[in-house]
Amino acid sequence: MMKKIIKPILWLALLIILIFFPKLFGVYYTNVFVTFAIFAVYAVAVNVLLGYTGLLSFGHAMFFGAGGYGTALALKHIDGIALMPAIGIGFIAAILLALVLAPLVTRVSGTAFAMIHLAFGQLFYVLALKLRNITGGEDGIGNFPIPAFTIPGLISIPLKGDPVNFYYLCIVIMGLSLWLMWFFTKTPFGQIQVGIRDNEKRIDYLGYKIPQTKAIIYVVSGAFSGLAGCLYGLFHNLVSADGSLGAMISFSPIIASMVGGVGSFFGPIWGTAVFQVIEELTHRFTDRVELVMGVILILVVMFAPSGIAGVVNTMKMKWHTYTASKAKMEKTS
């Protein structure tokens, strides 16, 4: 009964905070929040693959980068393209990349899957650096035009140089993506993914086609990573090899998922929040973010392998057994 009332109130409160966030916290923290939102969606997209299907990819930056480069190239070379088609082009670029790779990578799993992605991620990083006439090499593609968000005949919201408007666009797109992925994992098809993670052979015997099923979730994961990448590119007005394709871009969502809890849908979001806070703090004191991240990873794997979500679950279990035993005591006494 209580839960039924509390939940909508919490959602409403969250919505109100999100709407008034720029007014409450100012431009700097709004930008921090946009980064957080983008990486949260990216981490959730990676975790859909990692936590739900058990496939660890060390090269998801290539989808992130495909989205970013797709959008940036479209905005730079196609005159008068509107914002939504440009984002769509980035999205489709990531989907195409995932479709091309899917037949190859769905045949392997486990360590080989991770290593193939490490290699392909590196390949795209090198390609982006070397194909200078397309990607701009080390400089990347910067300062491309960002058109206003328009619904023809209704509204036109300028985005370039306006962080608050960009914040709202970003929140809407990221919220929709999260909702879609949440919905996707709850469908029967999404549950088959969990089955593949837990016992691939049994799902195979039940008559499901394993590689095809994996391929679909692979494309979904890649597509949303690409969407996150293309908003990231728009946010910075810059797409570069290091910023969108580098190894850290591949590793950070994995770290976030690991810290938040692999296999829990909202875990990666918590993980990204922790990650973001730590990055903010460490940047103030030292520039050795890598070192701090490494130490956190080691500590998490050794002492809390199921992340924040795992810790919260154990606490909940303890609380429940505690209250249950207390109720029992009261009954007997």
Place this chain on the structure above:
Amino acid sequence: MDPTTSMYVAQGIHGIAYGMVLFLIASGLTIIFGMMGILNLAHAAIFMLSGYICFQIIAMTGSFWVGLVLAPILTGIFGVIVEKVFIRGITASGHLGQLILTLGLSMVILGLVKVFWGTQSLPMQVPEILQGMVNLGGLEYPIYRLFIIGMSLTVLVLMVLLLFKTRLGKIVRAAVSDRDMVNALGINIPLVFMLVFGVGCWLAGIAGVAVAPILTVFPGLADQVGMDAFIVVCTGGFGSLAGAFVVSIIFGLLSSYGVQFLSQLAPVLMVIFMAVVLAIRPNGLFGVKE
């Protein structure tokens, strides 16, 4: 020899030298994987660490030979400590935990290296005897690369003898195929693991010292050479020593001829080779189906 032939021969030897270095790193990786089921992502960082240790030893003692002998041994000891402290505890938590842990380790090593030695490239001098050129039937070729090939071959022969002619080698090979059974037979498997991990790091250490004078020592070394070693292990088949050897040499040649003919796009060749191999044989060239 006319210039074209000499170019081919020189690039060929270059490729073999690089392939041997790759094999030194990849052999450690693949043995560790075969035995313990752990792909040690920190291997590349350990390889780089050895270069730094060697640089430090040379800076302190002034002798390349001391560094050449001592740095890999120190690296091996470091590996043993890493295995004892970090890896032993999480062998049960599945490949995901292991990959993430070793990834964390490699980030920490990289971070610490940057703290102690900074990010610039540190040059390393080889002793007089190894400098200069040698005449190979009309072809002037740097001695140092031949030295790398010779040293790697020596280590390789030692490893093969150790693996196939001694009791320890027998235990290691048995543990690769079924470690629980070997453990049940009363052999202290955790100790063997520790030893194998140490030897694997020692091999990477030798490679680290070997490439240091050519490429200089810098933090990007781990990414640059280490990535190739991971691709080698993946393409050759996890746990297969023969696969690692064949693929290392192929990759060495691919990269040296690739640099000659395609210059900038040489790294792409390896990934394409890997993609083709894995498309035909998902478990790698010499991999066995699990």
